[in-house]
Amino acid sequence: MNGNFALTIDGRQVAGSGTFEVRDPATGAVVATAPAASADQLDAAVGAARKAFPGWAARSEADRKAVVANVADIIEAHAAELAELVTREQGKPLAGLGSQWEIGGAIAWARHTASLDLPMETIQDDAGGRVTLHRRPIGVVGSITPWNFPVMIAIWHVMPAILAGNTVVLKPSPNTPLATLLLGQLLQEALPPGVLNVIAGADGIGQAMADHKGIDKIVFTGSTTTGRKVMASGAANLKRLTLELGGNDAGIVLPDADLDAHIDKLFWGIFINNGQTCAALKRLYVHDSLYDAVCDRLVAYAANIVTGNGLEPDSRLGPVQNPMQFDRVKRLVEQARQAGARVLCGGEPAEGPGLFYPVTILADAYDGMDIVDEEQFGPAVPIIRFTDIEDVIARANASESGLGGSIWSRDLEKARALAARLECGSVWINNHGAIRPDAPFGGVKQSGIGLEFASLGLAEFTSVQVIHS
Structure with missing residues (x-):
């Protein structure tokens, strides 16, 4: 060039x-x-x-x-x-x-x-x-x-x-x-x-x-x-x-969420642009009754996603864009691992040239971990268990950020009511980060x-x- x-x-x-x-x-x-x-x-x-x-x-x-x-x-x-x-x-x-x-x-x-x-x-x-x-x-x-x-x-x-x-x-x-x-x-x-x-x-x-x-x-x-x-x-x-x-968007998966219909939207809501998106889903709260199923489904979906050079036709995710961000993702994942999070997939940078970090899914994460409390802006997501809806709304709103959020449920009326309680500029139901030119977008x-x-x-x-x- x-x-x-x-x-x-x-x-x-x-x-x-x-x-x-x-x-x-x-x-x-x-x-x-x-x-x-x-x-x-x-x-x-x-x-x-x-x-x-x-x-x-x-x-x-x-x-x-x-x-x-x-x-x-x-x-x-x-x-x-x-x-x-x-x-x-x-x-x-x-x-x-x-x-x-x-x-x-x-x-x-x-x-x-x-x-x-x-x-x-x-x-x-x-x-x-x-x-x-x-x-x-x-x-x-x-x-x-x-x-x-x-x-x-x-x-x-x-x-x-x-x-x-x-x-x-x-x-x-x-x-x-x-x-x-x-x-x-x-x-x-x-x-x-x-x-x-x-x-x-x-x-x-x-x-x-x-x-x-x-x-x-x-x-x-x-x-x-x-x-x-x-x-x-x-x-x-x-x-x-x-x-x-910046955003540290929370997604909340309720017990009645339809994983068959929405697992692809959940995955790409997290990992679009390798997670390097302000309004990507950065911390995923999942009800205890669906926790293992969501973890398993996301890991299975990730197994079919090719991370590689963007000029290769099969690549669907590329490298982290710059060394500073690459080092940040490595640090946050390692801190979470040491604090007790389970690495379900990924977790180790690829060998060789390029800033390649694999899709990384962390189970048993909790509030107080840096990767939950801070915006990672990369291909790693913490999954946090919850049992009480009032508690999880409070935890989602505890962040200083307020860009986006999402509710995942078959009950649209209930989901809309919960969406109204999230302290963020945009809330999606059964989707995340789907911005559009005819809908205003901004943070609180x-x-x-x-x-x-x-x-x-x-x-x-x-x-x-x-x-x-």
Whole structure:
């Protein structure tokens, strides 16, 4: 693969002030050399976005919607190239719920975003006067994206921002910048210069974006620890924020759960993207009457899942994306083993090159273990036994996180009642993590601020102006 990757600033491809290597987590080999932006280049990108903002904001909503729809067409035309690049730098397989699926999701989200409206609302219109509420763009949006879904999350951030009339400076994770840099280059075909600028570099550039007084809003997806830093930095100029942060999602399997119908959804709710998903199921509470059956069914399902290089057609899970996360998963599993958890499958990293860690299922886990109390963000899940429903709801809600949760039961009325008691932004019944572009998504407690997706997510990229006449 060639190394001709560049920053996009004011519609032009620009070399970085330096470079850094991007490695394939499946082999350790260098995929390509990425450009590293300097502080001056960040200033140039922000300046280009500020210059482009008035003209872009003045465009009609219909015009901007057509541009966003065109973005979806451009991504679709380059889907194979983008998917292979995501697999090489992120590790996920091309097939299954992998990079082709991610690019398809990016296309679907862009198309749905293009259909959204934020119409004027009339509060009063009578002999006493007229009061109307209008949504106005905020200005320059800084987007900082993570390494787990580099293209799809970029689309989640950028498309509603530009549809609302904002301009954007986008910075991908230094672990997975390549597909995002290519995406920025491709989308210049649809966008006026300066509307979307893409820079890359170490985490310090993201911090500089949070500090930058020329950026009016930050949208960030990543860890809660980093989200707090972004929030603190943005206080200097009262930046608007959308923060989608870490989760430690609990799933609760009730005694009447239909394992025959739902074991596949239970498995993929846990292990989608190798568990490297904010809204994956991270701790599984199972009623004592079904505990052994759930353990056995998950182990049997895992036995048929191939973990390997994402370019191999049979692979359904790939490597852990980076050494820091790989070491974290190893540490948490080993701590759980030493604390008495039984390793039902997996539990030992594969030999040879690449950051391969097998699907790991831990029985006899309990609250107080780090792997239960902390987000592992990898291919390992603790299964915790319960007998009392009131107790398990309290245990599920004891976490500082509140992104997602799930209830597994044949009794939908009972499941919905229990779902309403979970302290999280999204709850699924007999499923987990099934986000969709027409349903708002966001966390409570330490899992974030604000919403993404649908009209409520679009509104996050606007300010309100009320006209009294």
